[in-house]
Amino acid sequence: MSVIRSVVEGLGSYLPERVLKNAELAQKVDTSDDWIVQRTGIRERHIAAEGELTSDLAVHAAERALADAGRTVADIDLIVVATTTPDDTFPSTAVTVQRKLGMTHGAAFDIQAVCSGFIYGLSTADAMIRAGVARRVLLIGAETFSRLLDWNDRSTCVLFGDGAAAVVLAGEAQPGTREDRGVLTTHLRSDGRHREKLYVDGGPSSSERVGKVHMEGREVFRHAVGMITDVVEDAYRVTGYSSDDIDWFVPHQANVRIIDGSAQKLGIAEAKVVKTVDRHGNTSAASIPLALDVAVKDGRIARGDLILLDAMGGGFTWGSALVRW
CATH class of the missing domain: 3.40.47.10 (Thiolase/Chalcone synthase)
Known part of the structure; x- marks a missing residue:
């Protein structure tokens, strides 16, 4: 018996232009490139520009995912944004992304599960597709986490960066086996x-x-x-x-x-x-x-x-x- 599976049609990402390397951080807090690499494996991270919002990063990633899928917003029924750093308390960043993409139909909402957000969003989008609520979902993980950091705290400021990535998920009939896509x-x-x-x-x-x-x-x-x-x-x-x-x-x-x-x-x-x-x-x-x-x-x-x-x-x-x- 066939089942509906959520298949990845397209994928896209966006990183802010500014790259913050460990050596620059070492000029601000008591740390070093060797210390950071040894304990975390991190050598650099991207930092959003002043005035560059989580929704801006999300839109760039979404546009690239849509292009990779050969789709437009007309094909999307639902936008889900996983983020801990929304533009505003409300409305949701997903609604803002919807507006910036020029999408006036369907629905949009955020998911907040911090670093697990993309997995939570994937599970939610998959459930919506399998239930027939949406045929195609634009799922985005987007963060400007640098705005939550105390840049004098070396235990946290060296760890985080900003960025966004998106996938286009579409419902497809599959045979219903573990070999399904x-x-x-x-x-x-x-x-x-x-x-x-x-x-x-x-x-x-x-x-x-x-x-x-x-x-x-x-x-x-x-x-x-x-x-x-x-x-x-x-x-x-x-x-x-x-x-x-x-x-x-x-x-x-x-x-x-x-x-x-x-x-x-x-x-x-x-x-x-x-x-x-x-x-x-x-x-x-x-x-x-x-x-x-x-x-x-x-x-x-x-x-x-x-x-x-x-x-x-x-x-x-x-x-x-x-x-x-």
């Missing part, structure tokens, strides 16, 4: 008891202001490597796949030690792991689609490959997805 399964988790380990101390209800990032780095590392196991095992259980079957592992790009630790725990060979954290830093909800775009454009990810995605973010939230390209 598209999103095969997604699994989401959260545990609010860990809020104090990674959070921003600000918001309309609590402080009437935008705060800064606070993080317990060692605790985040410990939980990040441990928590991804359950959602990946759930994906394997549902599909019958194992780590041996994975062609490419595209995790959230937070820290190279977390990426390597996760791959080792899952039994995935290093040669199958896509890493872009050295060039992008942690771009939160944008990191997975940015890494996907790099690996597709350079030819590593090809049609028919089985891709494992996973992420963990503040909250804590975490999730996984298995996608056949």
Whole structure:
């Protein structure tokens, strides 16, 4: 019996022009290029220009994804933007993106799951497509995370960057086997008891202001490597796949030690792991689609490959997805 799968039709990304290298950061805080690279794997990150908004980054990425898919906004039924750094308290950044793209039909909304945002958005878009609510979804991960940083705090300011990436997802009839193209399964988790380990101390209800990032780095590392196991095992259980079957592992790009630790725990060979954290830093909800775009454009990810995605973010939230390209 055939089923509807959410297939990736197009992919696009955008990075702000300004590149902030470790050496420049070392002139502002007590750090060095060697210290940052050794502990995080990050060498540089992109920083949005003054007046360059999250929606601006999202629109650039969306236009490139639409062009890659050979589609226009007339073909899109729904826009979902995963972001922690919206332009405004309201309306949603997705609605702003909708306006800037000239789209006057359909619907648009944001998803806030911090670094897990793209996985949460992918799961939501897939559910909407499979339910027949939307035929084609524009899913965007976009962040101007640099605006949440305390640039005097070397434990956080070296980690994050800005950027956006988007995918066009379309419903296609597939045979209904694990060999289908598209999103095969997604699994989401959260545990609010860990809020104090990674959070921003600000918001309309609590402080009437935008705060800064606070993080317990060692605790985040410990939980990040441990928590991804359950959602990946759930994906394997549902599909019958194992780590041996994975062609490419595209995790959230937070820290190279977390990426390597996760791959080792899952039994995935290093040669199958896509890493872009050295060039992008942690771009939160944008990191997975940015890494996907790099690996597709350079030819590593090809049609028919089985891709494992996973992420963990503040909250804590975490999730996984298995996608056949």
